[in-house]
Amino acid sequence: MLRLLASLYFFVFFSIIAINQSSEYIWKNWGNPAPSELDYAKQVAVNLRDVLNTIGINNYPQKNSLNIIHINDVAWFPEQRAALNKGDVVISFDSHDNYQFFMLLNDKSTVVKLGPFAPKPNSILTKYAFKLVSFSILALLLILWLRPLWRDLEQLKVVTEQLATGRLDIETKPSRFSAISTLTQHIQKLALQTASLMQNQKQLVNAVSHELRTPLARLKFALAMLAPKDPQQVQAMNQDVVEMELLIDEMLSYARLEFSEREMxxxxxxxxxxxxxxxxxxxxxxxxxxxxxxxxxxxxxxxxxxxxxxxxxxxxxxxxxxxxxxxxxxxxxxxxxxxxxxxxxxxxxxxxxxxxxxxxxxxxxxxxxxxxxxxxxxxxxxxxxxxxxxxxxxxxxxxxxxxxxxxxxxxxxx
The missing domain is CATH 3.30.565.10 (Histidine kinase-like ATPase, C-terminal domain)
Known part of the structure; x- marks a missing residue:
């Protein structure tokens, strides 16, 4: 039983880890359009920066729509400051997962901020489709793990039904991959021993039926021959023989009931x-x-x-x-x-x-x-x-x- 529980625990544990990692990878690369969306927006920001550097920010027709800040007005992380100085576009996210862009112009002091922009909402259908696929894979893996166990339990059911109905021709096919294979083998061994004992009992009943009746018949014949010599004694002995015969009949009748239900x-x-x-x-x-x-x-x-x-x-x-x-x-x-x-x-x-x-x-x-x-x-x-x-x-x-x-x-x- 400990082996069964441990096997099930580790199987489910590692299956969930594998499915989660796989789902996350698939979602990031195929299911979630956010990376490509950011790349596109970043390229637009780079193009705008190039335009502003070329014509000058004061000559930009929509200057009032731009959010212009001084580079020293923001507490940058060192890596962000270094990225700005290199001419990269810095991306940051707020608490609502909205993203914004910062780009440094050629004067090395003016920073243009774009955003915040709300990311494109993911499709609910796609999200739940991924969940459905993940749980379906887990269910399939569980079925593969449970299949040998189910086969062994079905075999045990057949064996017990055969014994209950008196069938003694028991055939077993234990599975090596089942978590209860050892238990199944012991139970099937016990069932075969029980079937053997029942078969021996049936043979014993048949043997007793024949072997006891034969000497009783000879004894009754001998008593009939002795009757003229001592009728009273012979009569008493005859009663004992009849009683023994009735007892044997009753015992055999009771013993045969063990095998009668199958034919009923x-x-x-x-x-x-x-x-x-x-x-x-x-x-x-x-x-x-x-x-x-x-x-x-x-x-x-x-x-x-x-x-x-x-x-x-x-x-x-x-x-x-x-x-x-x-x-x-x-x-x-x-x-x-x-x-x-x-x-x-x-x-x-x-x-x-x-x-x-x-x-x-x-x-x-x-x-x-x-x-x-x-x-x-x-x-x-x-x-x-x-x-x-x-x-x-x-x-x-x-x-x-x-x-x-x-x-x-x-x-x-x-």
Whole structure:
């Protein structure tokens, strides 16, 4: 960062100096007509002096219009006095930049003063044109300095977008001339390492999916062969195998979510119909009373498969831990968000543990243990899917004295 600031400071500093010096030179030689104007007026003064010396000042027809002074009436600078004695025309300027001429006649005592004369005003258009050109050159130089920096920042943007969407085929082309080239190389190296880790994780998930299922299938076959000898013991072992199989399925499902967002398609979804369909599905196998109040025709943008997974997990959670009833509400509180609330009348969740239930493999107490069939991944999956949809989930105490899960999703504007 220090290198970036120093580079920018010195670049701008020296660019301004170069532009100012160049502009001043151009203005003096081409933009400002004052030098040629003075040369012309000086030549006129020399011609007048020659005329006065030839015919005599008293014989000059317009003598009364001349400003005649004695040489000793003015406090001359030494160089001015010397120039007058040499026969040169002396030019001086007043506080308003008006110029005047002094010339000494042949009698070496009479000085004729011409002026003061106001200089020819410079064109405002020319003045601002020079300023425009100067600032345009500075802007061009800044663009040339910023171009490598802009290219590196664009590359960083592409790299982060690729990582965010799960693309692992990252290609980098760092610039040697950028002020942040070192930082860019470190970030791109980190991105390549992250992509490599994600690729390894994906390969590990695929390997686990195959390698763990194979011995489990053999174990289930062996238990089936042993069942006639000790049915009770084999049944208990079968339950452990089934539980292990369910845990592996849940873990693999959660791990695959890391790579699912890239392939997820989005569309406009009628959330009211989607919620109703999931309620109907759960009602078939549930022995609890499910009450619902759904606002009709609420639309959101997203993937219906993954949003259905969110609804399934929340309803199954309420089914597991509720005692007698489940309450589902879908309402729109403002023009931006829709709120889905799934409540149960179970033991509830202590306030100090409500945030932790969304962490993977979190089970709070015996009432929410593996005996109910959960492994602590359902709510973690809910959080991850809602993150893809710019949504959120939080827990409060329900109106029916259990846990109440609130889901917020942005309403479709299309």
């Amino acid at each position: 398609t989005r569309a406009k979804i009628n959330l009211s119909e989607l919620v109703q369909a999931q309620i109907d599905k759960v009602s078939i196998s549930s022995n609890k009373q499910i009450n619902h109040h759904l606002k009709p025709n609420v639309f959101v943008d997203g993937n219906d498969h993954y949003l259905a997974r969110v609804l399934q997990n929340l309803l199954q959670n309420a089914e597991k831990y509720g005692e007698q009833q489940i309450l589902v509400e879908l309402k729109q509180e403002n023009d931006d968000d829709v709120i889905l609330i799934v409540s149960d009348d179970g033991p509830g969740i202590p306030e100090d543990k409500r945030d932790s239930v969304f962490n993977p493999f979190t089970r709070l107490d015996s009432s929410r243990s593996k005996e109910t069939g959960g492994f602590g991944l359902g709510l973690a999956i809910v959080t991850k899917i809602l993150g893809w949809h710019s949504g959120a989930c939080w827990v409060t105490e329900s109106e029916i004295n259990g846990a109440s899960f609130h889901v917020s999703l942005p309403i479709s504007k299309n």
